[in-house]
Amino acid sequence: MLFQKISSVCNQGGLLRRFLHTNKVQFRKHEHPFSRTWRILGDDMKKIVNPLKREEERGPYMPLKTLPPHADIVIIGGGAVGSSIAYWIKEKTGLKGLNLVVIEKDLSYSKCSTVLSMGGLRQQFSLPENIHMSLFGAEFMRTLKKRFGEDADVYFTPNGYLMMASEQGAGQLMDNYKLQKELGAVNTLLGKEALKKRFPFLNVDDVELGCLGLEKEGWFDPWSFLCLMRRGAMDLGANYISGEVVDFTFENRDDIYVEGIDMGEYEGLDEIVVKTADGELNHIKFAYAIIAGGGDSGEIARKARIGTGPGMLSIPLPVEKRKRYVYHFECQSNEMPGINTPLTIDYTGTYFRRDGLGGTFLCGLSPEAHEEPSIENLDVDHQFFDERVWPILAHRVPAFNSLKVKNAWGGYYDYNCYDENGIIGPHPYYHNLYMATGFSGHGIQQAPAVGRAVSELILDGGFQTIDLTRLGFDRLIVDKPMFESNIV
Amino acid sequence: MYKLIRSLRNLPATGGVQVARCSTSEKNVVPKKMMPGDLVKTPKVTREEIARSNETTAGDMSWRTPWHEKEGQYYSMLKAFYSEDNQTNVLKMIQQPINLTPNSIKNWFAKRKVKTNIALQQYIPERNATLGNDLAAAHFTVYRGGAVKFFDSDKWIKANKFNEYDLPTIFTEDLYLQAIDCTDMDLYYEGLINFKELHGVEWLSLNGCQNLDDWALDRVGHVFSHSLLYLDLRNIPLITHRGIGALSKMDKLKILYVDNIFASREFEMTCLMLQELKPDLDIRVE
Numbered sequence: 137m138l139f140q141k142i143s144s145v146c147n148q149g150g151l152l153r154r155f156l157h158t159n160k161v162q163f164r165k166h167e168h169p170f171s172r173t174w175r176i177l178g179d180d181m182k183k184i185v186n187p188l189k190r191e192e193e194r195g196p197y198m199p200l201k202t203l204p205p206h207a208d209i210v211i212i213g214g215g216a217v218g219s220s221i222a223y224w225i226k227e228k229t230g231l232k233g234l235n236l237v238v239i240e241k242d243l244s245y246s247k248c249s250t251v252l253s254m255g256g257l258r259q260q261f262s263l264p265e266n267i268h269m270s271l272f273g274a275e276f277m278r279t280l281k282k283r284f285g286e287d288a289d290v291y292f293t294p295n296g297y298l299m300m301a302s303e304q305g306a307g308q309l310m311d312n313y314k315l316q317k318e319l320g321a322v323n324t325l326l327g328k329e330a331l332k333k334r335f336p337f338l339n340v341d342d343v344e345l346g347c348l349g350l351e352k353e354g355w356f357d358p359w360s361f362l363c364l365m366r367r368g369a370m371d372l373g374a375n376y377i378s379g380e381v382v383d384f385t386f387e388n389r390d391d392i393y394v395e396g397i398d399m400g401e402y403e404g405l406d407e408i409v410v411k412t413a414d415g416e417l418n419h420i421k422f423a424y425a426i427i428a429g430g431g432d433s434g435e436i437a438r439k440a441r442i443g444t445g446p447g448m449l450s451i452p453l454p455v456e457k458r459k460r461y462v463y464h465f466e467c468q469s470n471e472m473p474g475i476n477t478p479l480t481i482d483y484t485g486t487y488f489r490r491d492g493l494g495g496t497f498l499c500g501l502s503p504e505a506h507e508e509p510s511i512e513n514l515d516v517d518h519q520f521f522d523e524r525v526w527p528i529l530a531h532r533v534p535a536f537n538s539l540k541v542k543n544a545w546g547g548y549y550d551y552n553c554y555d556e557n558g559i560i561g562p563h564p565y566y567h568n569l570y571m572a573t574g575f576s577g578h579g580i581q582q583a584p585a586v587g588r589a590v591s592e593l594i595l596d597g598g599f600q601t602i603d604l605t606r607l608g609f610d611r612l613i614v615d616k617p618m619f620e621s622n623i624v
Numbered sequence: 625m626y627k628l629i630r631s632l633r634n635l636p637a638t639g640g641v642q643v644a645r646c647s648t649s650e651k652n653v654v655p656k657k658m659m660p661g662d663l664v665k666t667p668k669v670t671r672e673e674i675a676r677s678n679e680t681t682a683g684d685m686s687w688r689t690p691w692h693e694k695e696g697q698y699y700s701m702l703k704a705f706y707s708e709d710n711q712t713n714v715l716k717m718i719q720q721p722i723n724l725t726p727n728s729i730k731n732w733f734a735k736r737k738v739k740t741n742i743a744l745q746q747y748i749p750e751r752n753a754t755l756g757n758d759l760a761a762a763h764f765t766v767y768r769g770g771a772v773k774f775f776d777s778d779k780w781i782k783a784n785k786f787n788e789y790d791l792p793t794i795f796t797e798d799l800y801l802q803a804i805d806c807t808d809m810d811l812y813y814e815g816l817i818n819f820k821e822l823h824g825v826e827w828l829s830l831n832g833c834q835n836l837d838d839w840a841l842d843r844v845g846h847v848f849s850h851s852l853l854y855l856d857l858r859n860i861p862l863i864t865h866r867g868i869g870a871l872s873k874m875d876k877l878k879i880l881y882v883d884n885i886f887a888s889r890e891f892e893m894t895c896l897m898l899q900e901l902k903p904d905l906d907i908r909v910e
Contacts (some may be wrong), residue, residue, distance in 0.1 A: 230716045262674050278813065278839045294842035294870040308671050315678075322846060350873065353841075395688045475897040476872035493865075493893040555677075564688075583647045595712045605682035614687050619669040619677040 141471075153202050165419065182448050197367060199243060199376040203354070203410060206421040209238040209594070212381050212436055213429035214240030216250040216358065217572050219365035219425055220587030225284045226372035237420065238369070239410055241380040244568050245362070247514060249430050250580060252547030254462065254489070254498060255358040255587045256479055258297040258349055259321035263557065264619040267319045268602045269585035274352040276439050276584035277361070286365050290356040295490070296323075296349040296478040297369055298335070299622060305483055306344040322351040336362065337533050338475045338480075348478060355479060355489060357550060358580050365583070379410040384440045394565065396447060405440060405566055424594055426570040430550040431457030431511075433573035440569060448565040451612050455559065455574040457511045458551040462500045464491065464543040464596050469535040473497075486528045487624055491564070501525045502577075502624065514546040549577045555617035560586055561608030562594065570594065571609060742900050745815030754794070757821050758801045762791055765804055768811070773803040773827075780805070803827035807856075813840045829856035831881075836860050841867035849873045854880045856881040865894040872901055880907045 167175075209225060211218045223236050245251045257277070280288040301309040313325055327345045331338060334348075342574060370376065387406035394402055429436050433455040439446060443452025472495060473479040473480075479489040488499035503509065509517060518548045521541060529536045552559060552574030559574040570593065572586050579586075585602060592600045599605065604616055630878040661792075662844060692699050745764075752760045760773045762781070766789045781804075783789040792799070800823040811833045819825075825848055830836060836844075841863055852874050858881050865888065871877065885895050885907060895907050 228712050228716060230719050233716065233719060250645045291866065292838060293866045294838060294845075308667075309672065311671070311674075350849075351842055354842075368865060411770065472719075474872075475869050475894060476901060476903045493890055493897065596710045597708070602681060603815065605685055606680060608685060610685040610687060614685060616684055617673075618680070619673050619678060621669055621671075621674050623668075 144258075150607060157249060183449050197370050199240075199378045199404070203377055203379070203412070203418040203420060203586060204235070204237065204375075205419070207375075208237075209237070209423045210420060210422040211236070211238045212244070212408070212425060212427050213433070213573075214238045214366070214376055215245070215248050215428070216362050216365065216583040217430075217586055218426075218428035218577075219362060219369055220583040221428060221572060221590045222369035222374040222587075223365050223372070224587040224591035226369055226374050226582075228435075228591055230372045233549055234281055236369075236374045237377055239377045239379055239381055239408075241378070242520045243376065243378045247548070248362075249548050249550060250362050251547060252462070253358050253580050254479075254500075255355045255580060256297070256489075256578075256624075257292070257363075258353045258479070259316055259621055260299050260323065260349060260353070260576065261578075262308070262315065263618055264315065264319060265604055265607055265618075267316055267321060267568060267603065269582040269604075270578075271320060271352070272383075272433045272585040272602065273581045273583070277356060280364065284368055288364055290361045290364070291403060292354055292356040294352070294354040295476065296348055296353045298348045298478040298480045300331075300340075300346045300483050302342060303344045309345050309347055312621065318454040321349070322412075323347055323349045323353070335473070335477070335480075336473050337535055339478075339532055339534055343483070351411055355468050361580070361583075365587075370424070372373055377410065377412075379412045379418070379535065381408050381436055382411045382417070382439070383409040385409065386441075392567065392587075394567075395541060397565075406567055417427055420543075422568070424568050424570065425454075426572060426590060428572045430573065430579075431455070431548040432604050433547070433571065437571070440566065442563065445565075447601065448613070453559065453571065453573075454553040454612070455550055456553060457548040459511050459514065459546050460502060460511045460549050460577070461516050461520060461544060462498055463525065464496060464498055464545075465539045465541045466494075466496050467536055467539040468495050469538060472535040473533060480532075481622075481624055482528060483533050484528050485533070485624060486525055488529060488533075497539075499525060499529060501528070509546075511548065514548075516544040516546050518544065520613075524562045550574055550579065551576045555619050556584065556623045557620050558582065558607055559609055559612075560589055560604050561610075564613065626674050650851060671902055680877065689889065702810075712746040723745050731769040741810060742812050742814050745812055745818070747817045756795045756797060758823055759792065759796065761819050762801055764815070765809075766791060767807060769808050770807070771805040773797070773802055773805075775800050775802045775824075790841045806830045806833055808832035812833065813837075816840060816843045816847065822848075822851075825850060826853045828852055828854065829861060831856045834859075837862035838867035838870070842870045845870045845873040850875060852877055854879045860884050865890040868898065872898060876903060878904055878906060880905060882907060882909065885909060 182591060211222055214222075218238055218240070222236055223336070225234060225236055237320060242248065245275065257270065257274060259267050259274075261267050261270065276532050277290050277292060280290065298311065304584035310325065313323065324347070326334065326348055328340050328343065329342065331340045331346045340346075366376070384405050385407045386403045389402045390400045391406045392402045392404060393399060399520070405425065407421045408425060410418045410420060412418060427433050427436050434443075434453050437455075441449050443450065473490065475490075475493070477490045479487060481487040484501070486499065486501040488497050490496075492497045503520065503524070506521075507519075518541070526536075526539075529539075550573055556576040557574070558576075561570065563569045570590060574592050575582060589599055589602060589604050592598070611618060634640070669838060691697055748760075750762070754760075755763065762774075765772050766781055766783050767787070769783065771780045773780045776798075781791060798826055801827065802826070804819070804825055804827070807829050808831070811830070812835050828842070828844070828848060841857075848855075853876055855874075857868075860883075868882070868891070871880070880898075884891075886892055899905050899907065
């Protein structure tokens with residue numbers, strides 16, 4: 137194999153290998169044994185002398201103030217997916233089973249994709265894994281009260297999804313419908329007349345076929361979902377840390393033998409370096425690390441030399457941020473969409489749904505590849521709405537000819553450039569690094585299933601319920617993309 | 625030889641996004657007309673690519689031979705006693721402190737009872753295969769204290785205090801359910817699946833079924849969508865206006881009973897909008 141050749145050539149000069157790395161390789165800070173002893177004894181004394189004081193300093197559900205020097209499992213990213221993984225691992229191991237730490241850089245979640253999302257739940261996908269994950273997501277949200285108590289609620293609105301297809305896409309829509317029906321989703325195909333009869337506000341001249349979800353499809357409140365998962369994880373003993381992962385440290389492991397790497401050449405991950413608000417760098421040694429950082433996952437992976445190293449490490453994690461806009465508008469015409477409006481997705485990709493009962497709607501559209509907005513900030517481009525979204529909305533729903541935009545916001549998709557589906561599973565080189573990211577806009581409904589899947593991988597050794605092998609990192613190596621037709 | 629994938633692409637260097645004031649906030653701006661031809665979007669992924677994705681197997685993803693399958697490697701005979709199952713649930717159970725206070729035993733027992741009841745209400749394929757959908761649903765309802773009525777028959781069938789009732793036990797032609805009365809029944813979401821694909825139930829009462837919520841209304845709305853005329857949803861504390869909105873799926877609904885239309889503003893608005901959508905619908909309270 138090519139990477140064996142490269143490594144054997146490079147091994148001839150041990151020094152030569154160092155220069156091929158683009159970033160400085162860090163090793164664990166050397167601590168003098170005497171100072172280490174005094175430090176540990178000092179910490180123990182503090183714990184014995186004031187055990188109660190530590191508990192009072194930190195209120196319930198507050199993040200940790202002093203960072204632990206080590207943890208069993210470290211989850212990078214505390215959004216829906218990260219908190220879901222924390223909850224499931226803790227649920228399967230109990231209060232004292234594992235030491236779990238979730239590192240979130242912004243605990244107010246101001247720019248987090250989870251809270252800025254539309255909170256859609258649908259089973260209308262073309263990939264069986266996505267359908268299974270959404271079905272489980274629906275089951276999970278239905279049985280929230282059993283897990284989290286009587287006042288747990290995500291405010292689910294069961295209005296369904298309506299996917300429309302032109303003549304070109306009708307064949308794909310029918311294939312998807314058959315697959316979804318086979319796997320247990322409940323939806324129905326509607327022709328032109330049926331669509332017009334059911335939704336008189338639609339203009340269906342150029343629509344060939346529509347697929348309407350009849351059960352377990354709709355939208356919910358992602359912020360409540362996030363809060364529930366966080367509280368659930370914290371109740372079971374997970375610790376949240378406010379900090380940003382800036383680096384990993386590495387360790388030469390002569391004892392680990394990985395196929396494709398020469399014996400003695402393996403450099404494993406040892407610690408993560410977390411920068412807290414006061415600028416201090418803390419090292420946390422871990423047994424397993426899980427990257428669930430949303431749009432930032434690609435950068436975090438690069439700090440672990442994924443994409444910049446030799447051999448297997450030369451394939452980057454292709455997850456990056458993409459900005460998407462959501463516009464909140466009001467329409468008061470007589471023929472506006474009524475109470476039965478599903479989340480309607482046009483064949484151009486434009487979508488809209490009701491928001492509340494007062495004639496307010498949310499809408500959006502993913503921009504084309506050449507007009508991707510800059511990801512530097514979350515400022516909204518209103519011209520995009522005027523030029524691209526509104527004409528399509530007005531064409532599809534004539535009542536939307538007169539509307540008024542009240543509000544708009546931008547959010548990041550954790551966009552997987554390779555095939556727009558999640559990457560879930562271990563990294564082939566590192567035995568202690570897992571990834572759960574890249575969901576490209578449909579991650580919130582798959583968060584419960586992904587959390588369970590990763591917990592099964594780590595605790596049970598393999599997928600037990602839904603088999604997500606095809607969505608692993610390995611598909612990037614063998615170049616077999618798992619495409620999804622219904623990306624919105 | 626593996627190919628390098630498309631790397632993270634460089635986004636076009638657009639200098640700062642224009643944050644112009646939205647022109648639609650001014651009145652009477654007409655959007656540009658777009659011809660249907662302009663709207664057609666070429667899909668990013670073709671049908672063939674999707675089919676090919678769906679056909680790849682998990683086996684295709686394993687590009688490394690497992691260690692025990694390589695030349696000269698083998699498992700010893702002790703592998704016969706090795707179990708793949710980590711049994712994390714057993715491990716967790718033995719690590720839980722045992723709580724023998726009367727309160728926790730009561731809670732444990734109540735939770736077990738709920739789980740048993742849900743399991744007893746699941747869909748049994750053999751029952752529906754033997755009796756047909758209508759009769760199976762009738763047996764399901766009457767056994768649990770409900771009452772049913774068939775077309776072409778005037779009497780309601782309900783179990784007596786010894787839980788005996790008069791329903792045929794084999795498939796009978798032309799026996800279709802007209803009305804189902806689940807008043808004060810211990811019905812769960814998982815039990816509603818027994819009512820699927822019925823011929824034409826016109827009357828349904830879920831009065832007092834404490835365990836139903838919006839998800840259950842979603843299912844009720846779909847399962848009885850083609851034929852239901854009367855629906856009674858009183859004394860169900862967990863349903864909200866979102867569930868009532870889901871009833872718009874029912875084509876022929878004429879009479880809907882709810883607890884209190886003015887329970888909240890949203891509830892009132894939902895009822896109004898539902899009546900707008902269905903002019904024949906009559907939402908009643910008592």
